[in-house]
Amino acid sequence: MQDTADHEARLSHALGRWGAEGHRLLQLLHAVQTPSGYLAQDALQDLAQRLDLPLAHVRGVASFYSFLSTEPVGEFRVLFSDSITDRMEGSAELLDRMCRRLWVEPGRVSDDGLVSIGTTSCTGLCDQGPALLVNGRAIPRLDAARVDRICELILGREPVSRWPEQLFVIDDVIQRSDVLLRQQFPPGEALAAARRLAPAEVIAAVTRAGLRGRGGAGFPTGAKWAACAATAGPERYIVCNADEGEPGTFKDRVLLSRHADLVIEGMTIAAYAVGATRGLLYLRGEYLFLRDAIEAALERRRGAGLLGEWAPVPFDVELHLGAGAYVCGEESALLESLEGRRGIPRNRPPYPVTHGYRNRPTVVNNVETLCAVALIMLGGAAAYRSVGTQESAGTKLLSVAGDCARRGVYEFPFGVTVRQVLQAAGAGDAIAVQVGGPSGTCISVDEFDRTVCFEDLATGGAFTVFDRRRDMFEVARNYTHFFAHESCGFCTPCRVGTSMLARVVDKIHDGHGSRHELAELDQLIAALGKGAHCGLGHTAMNPVRDTLLRFAPAYERRLASTDFAPAFDLDAALAPARRMTGRDDPAAHLGDAS
Amino acid sequence: MSDALRPKIRLATTSLAGCFGCHMSFLDIDERLFPLVELVEFDRSPLTDIKHCGACDIGLIEGGVCNAENVHVLREFRANCKVLIALGACAITGGLPAQRNHLDLGLCLQEVYLTEPSLARGGIPNDPELPLPLDKVYPLHEIVRIDYYIPGCPPSADTIWKVLTDLLAGHTPHLSERLIRYD
Amino acid sequence: MTENGTTDAGVMLETATGTGLRRVAIDPLSRVEGHGKVTLLLDADDHVQQARLHIVEFRGFEKFIQGRPYWEVPVMVQRLCGICPVSHHLAAAKACDMIVGAPVLTPTAEKIRRLMHYGQMLQSHALHFFHLSSPDLLFGFDSDAARRNIVGVAAAHPELARRGVLLRKLGQEVIRMTCGKRIHGTGAIPGGVNRSLTQAERQELRARLPEAIDWSQQAVHLVRRLFEHNLDVYRQFATFAANSLCLTRADGAMDLYHGGLRARDADGGVLLEAADYGEYWEHILEEVKPWSYMKFPFLRRLGPERGWYRVGPLSRVTGCDFIPTPRANAERLEFLAFDSGSAARSTLGFHWARMIEMLHAAEVIADLVEDDDVSGSELVIRGTRAHRGVGVIEAPRGTLIHHYRVDENDMVVRANLIVSTTHNNQSMNVAIREVARRYLDGRTLTEGLLNHIEVAIRAFDPCLSCATHALGQMPLAVELVAVDGTIVDHRTRF
Amino acid sequence: MSGTFLLDGVAVPFVAGQSVLQAALAAGRYIPHLCYHPEFRPHGSCKLCTATVQGRLVASCTTPATADLVVQSNTDELREIRRTLVQMLFAEGNHFCPSCEKSGNCQLQALGSDLGVTTAGFRHYFPDRPVDASHPGAWIDFNRCVLCELCVRASAEVDGKNVFAISGRGLTKHLIVNAPSGRLGDTDFEVTDKAMGVCPVGAILPKRVGFAVPIGSRRFDLRPISAQALDDAPRPGGRPDV
DSSP states (O other): OOOGGGHHHHHHHHHHHHOSOGGGHHHHHHHHSOTTOBOOHHHHHHHHHHHTOOHHHHHHHHHHSTTOBSSOOOSEEEEEEOOHHHHHTTHHHHHHHHHHHHTOOTTSBOTTSSEEEEEESOOSOGGGOSOEEETTEEEOSOOHHHHHHHHHHHHTTOOGGGSOGGGGOOOOOEEEOOHHHHOOOOTTHHHHHHHTSOHHHHHHHHHHTTOBOTTTTOOBHHHHHHHHHHSOOSOOEEEEEEOOOSTTOOHHHHHHHHOHHHHHHHHHHHHHHHTOOEEEEEEOGGGGGGHHHHHHHHHHHHHTTSSBTTSSSOBEEEEEEOOSOGGGGSHHHHHHHHTTSOOOOOOSSSOTTTSOGGGSOEEEEEHHHHHHHHHHHHHOHHHHHTSBOSSSBSEEEEEEEESSSSOEEEEEETTOBHHHHHHHHTOTTEEEEEETSTTSEEEEGGGTTOBBSTTSBOOSSEEEEEETTOOHHHHHHHHHHHHHHHOOOOSHHHHHHHHHHHHHHHHHHTTOOOHHHHHHHHHHHHHHHHHOSSHHHHHTTHHHHHHHHHOHHHHHTTSOSSSOOOSSOTTGGGHHHHHHHTOOSGGGOOOOOO | OOOSSSOOEEEEEEESBSOSHHHHHHHTTGGGHHHHHHHEEEOSOTTSSOOSOOSEEEEEEESBEEEHHHHHHHHHHHHHEEEEEEESHHHHHOTGGGGGTTSOHHHHHHHHHHOOTTEEEOOOOOOTTSOOEEEEEEOGGGTSOOSEEEOSSSOOHHHHHHHHHHHHTTSOOOOOGGGOOOO | OHHHHHHHHHHHHHHOSSTTOEEEEEOSOOSSBSOOEEEEEEOTTOOEEEEEEEOOOOOOHHHHHTTSBGGGHHHHHGGGOSSSHHHHHHHHHHHHHHHTTOSSOOHHHHHHHHHHHHHHHHHHHHIIIIIIIHHHHHHOTTSOTTTOSHHHHHHHOHHHHHHHHHHHHHHHHHHHHHHSSSSSOOOEETTEESOOOOHHHHHHHHHHHHHHHHHHHHHHHHHHHHHHHTHHHHHHTTOOOOEEEEEEOTTSBBOSSSOEEEEEOTTSOEEEEEEOGGGGGGTEEEEOOTTOSSOEEEETTTHHHHOOEEOSHHHHHHHSSBOSSHHHHHHHHHHHHGGGGHHHHSTTHHHHHHHHHHHHHHHHHHHHHTOGGGGOSOOBOOOSOOSEEEEEEEETTEEEEEEEEEOTTSBEEEEEEEOHHHHTHHHHHHHHHHHIIIIITTSOOOHHHHHHHHHHHHHTOOBHHHHTTTTOOOOOOEEEEOTTSOEEEEEOOO | OEEEEEETTEEEEEETTOBHHHHHHHTTOOOOOSSOOTTSOOOOOSOTTEEEETTEEEETTTSBOOTTOEEEOSOHHHHHHHHHHHHHHHHHTTOOGGGOTTTTTOHHHHHHHHHTOOOOOSOOOOOOOOOBOOSSSEEEOGGGOOOOOHHHHIIIIISSOOOEEEESSGGGOEEEESSTTOOGGGSOOOTTSHHHHOOSSSSEEETTOTTOSOTTSSHHHHSOHHHHHHHHSOOTTOSOOO
């Protein structure tokens, strides 16, 4: 079942590609695992030995990432995207259909070891869901017919590499373009424009342009660069954060697919500005299908003398692949992951600009931010600054999905109202919009005149629409389970709190909730929001908090009438004893409290 | 017997899946028992012959919930007691009996009733007179609402005394660091 | 409760073997430590066809002790019982002594453990007599249920109640000084103890002992007077012939901490003498009955039908050749002689024997407090490691057996516990049948009549929390159900 | 660099490199903490030392002390959060204090009683975590592990052995042992290792010691952790007069 026989071959190939370097452990694990993502004990041991790392360390890293498995998985490993929009479009039913066709329980490996089917966090295909990953490769636009076709291929033991290509076609749906998406220029032109300025002038221009980080936090890019440039160091790094993990967003996927050159050019300009010689592009594992194209773009640029040790700006970029860990979108966790460790957010200070990748001064920028950099170099700071609002210069790419007629990427100037976006997307009867994904804000109808910008509704790009058919409690429940699944487990409030939050929400869902549970939610919301270590934990309770505030009836109508009810079925708790004693008399059962 | 102006506080106590250590610790208030019974009268309790809990001001429950009968008694107390107090480690966490919670109950029963070395005739008791054990041992607060908790195995007499006298004096019980122990 | 009644009736109709039998349940038993209930089946002429004492809880200690380190066991297993935790603490510690190869302890360790044990004997016997049983004996079996408790005793006999409380307090203080806590302490550890007494502690005890001894002796005399005043009742109440089992010292003296197994038949004939408890299973077997979570032990050589026996104060006081303290031994001789030995044969004789033991415990404590070894500093010894350990002790309620096997990693792999009350399982069942026949047969049930059954059970001072170590609990309500299943008569105490 | 900052309105002196927590402890001002150990680099995972610094809630063990900071620690809000954190830890593992030999010396217990925690409150997880007794001199009861990672740090930084590591993610995060078998007995762990002594709870223990220390003489029988922690804190002027 697991072709561990080949692991020797994979190991030597991996070491040839990446070198026996501990800080490339994650990439090595990627390369050593079986096609479906299994890492057997001997594979881990050999790798640990070759890298001279403790086995427990290697095991610990492997166990951190969803796409690496230290437990056997099927020869075909199917992971259904579990974003709320996938759910809304029937992913649960499709998963069930596949399980029945293939005679396997979700989360289990089929007896013949052929297949295992489970779920994974949002795969960034919400504009063409439902979607799934099979042995790491994304398949969008699922319906019954496609699921049946996939089942046939699996039952036919057809290697995924030989599956029909049309299954894997991912569309780049751009519904509205503005200054960024409209621009066309030959590779190198923005870099050339930058090189006409002194590095310090480039930073000054970016600062003048008022560019702020597009990941959502909105830190001024110029200030970040200046701090990095000001830090002495033998070597500086530019890291492109392409770990677009926020459920509901996919605009970076489109940028990398359509404008890879623009992204790399932005990185090169940043390198020129801060004096960095090395760059890393951290691509989320879900976007594996983009890797070859990006590698090709890098190669083209090296050929064109725009990249590489001997280029006018001596700078090169290494592409690293993530492995299914939302928390790695947090910049310091991303650095840990790049260094081949568990993606645990670092304690700060120090900050990456002074102590980043391998302790060197490092700039971490979002994909969209780097594209904007190229735009600023071409069009000038003033022109860029003239678009948007006082605090938020330029445009923002929004990933619009959910209940609307036209899903896809929309580029709007900052300051656009939610209502305008909804109109453009044809979302007539929306009752709520999740702006910025689960970690963002959930707003309801009477807030649709609020604006998308750092002053009001900051967003990394997710813009998920819900109409009156939707139950916002279920939306919050899905998001809450997402956080529980993605918590890195480092700090107490997030490790335990996100799980407890999910248990309490489930209890309410099961009809066992009461005022008592609402009080527990408040207690957990406080501990998470105030005690957590990083942004994931600080925002993990947003969905519950926001929906409690705006959609209270969705909770209240589920509360049991009693002042407290157990979370479980007491009569079922007697079942094992009934079985052992063969009893079924009235006293062998427990009813509800009377 | 009870003062017409100030009726006595009615107190019920019981032990579920406990060892009676908490009740013994309650008796460890020693001579303080005598002034206490001037203010308090006992309802259902192992110390009295009252078999079922009537309307009470305070209910003290020792032990976790391990079988169907525990559930009935716990519900009887919750329904009748204005203030319900989880007394001791077992009531609050399931305690030592909860160490069976990661074991399969069936195997437990088998081990104890079918395979003991000194067992001549085995068989798992199955008479309807016997309450069936639950799959796990549960803390009280997972079955009913609990108002106050007195930790300890058992809580010291002073700790129990502090909570009772606080309640009798009409204020929210507060335990100092000294009085909060988990062993 | 009436709904309960109907449920019970329904249950009975489904399960009663002999058709047309009426079920009577006493549920929960009160003023006993633990939970249990009694059910009776009566025929159409109200004759008792069946009487059963059910232990209704399971806790599974034997199972989850497995995989725990042996040094944790003495502290863990005492949670079986909060009334006599020291018994389990010490029985397990003695088993661990064998595992660490220390069958003989340092004088200090041995004496601290004895002090601990006799302190518990004092508090447990005081609790049982004054707090739980004295109401029946002082006010009468069918007196007003509302005052039939320690509060009632405090009102009617304040001085007696005060002494009861103070005697128990003294016992608890001895335990605290030796274990660190009054309940569930940590004094005994494998191969010894973790502390000895300070001079101040000895002084504190010394001051209280004389009156404790006097009060104990007066308690013995109180029971004697009770016998004298109700001789007819006390002589025969719940009385039956039974084998007996206890530990005795090599010289036949009463020794509650250590000794060999001695078993006698009803006429004093020897069944076991100085038997090594390290192989208890050669002499004692257990059987399970479907209607109780509590097992039924019996002497192997006599078999389950004839081999059941009685343990506890009555068996020990009558079973030993003498008590090694003067006052208690004098009282013992009076007890044996009383009414040509009827008290020593009667079930209520348990109370008398128990007070004699309480007196003995107070005397032993007084002697130990004067022994400088209890302030010694040599607390622990270790010898050759063994993989099996059996610890047996005379707990307040009778012989207590702990048996453990440990693997090479020090983890318990096997555990078996036979607790005092379990030994008395069959005896208590016989006792309530005797009472049911004599007092309930053909009568309309009254609360007072029902209490007779509990009085019989209380005489044994069953520790049902101990008894339920296997799975956990015991409650007593009574109702009469006619042949057609309708409730004819129903009594529970409110 | 050195100077003072305000902790609950009182000036606390610090020297360069000290964290807010270190400076506070050195100055005899207690801030609750669990995963912090004076001899190790601050970890910042338990979050019990969370304090309000310049209006923001941060872990005081990882926040560098700087001049004129305004820090609040002793507030109702923070006490409530800390209580919740202790409750979470009690509910997450299997903490059977009554039979645990670490009782009385356990920092989790001591924090609970000092913070007034009387119950875990939430539903217990009752995880299944088998004991590792394979080592001749030590045993690990994973039921009690609070994931402070002190043993991981001690083994790596002091013992130079890397006997321990962390595996899993979120609630499945757990301590693992560096051997193919995953058993402590198959490592070069020794009872004299630093990793043996740093466990703040009863997870890593020497064998055959058990309950040798009588109740009443145990660490937290004598004084609450809020007093003990100040004695342990390294300070320029040596130990304070208590």
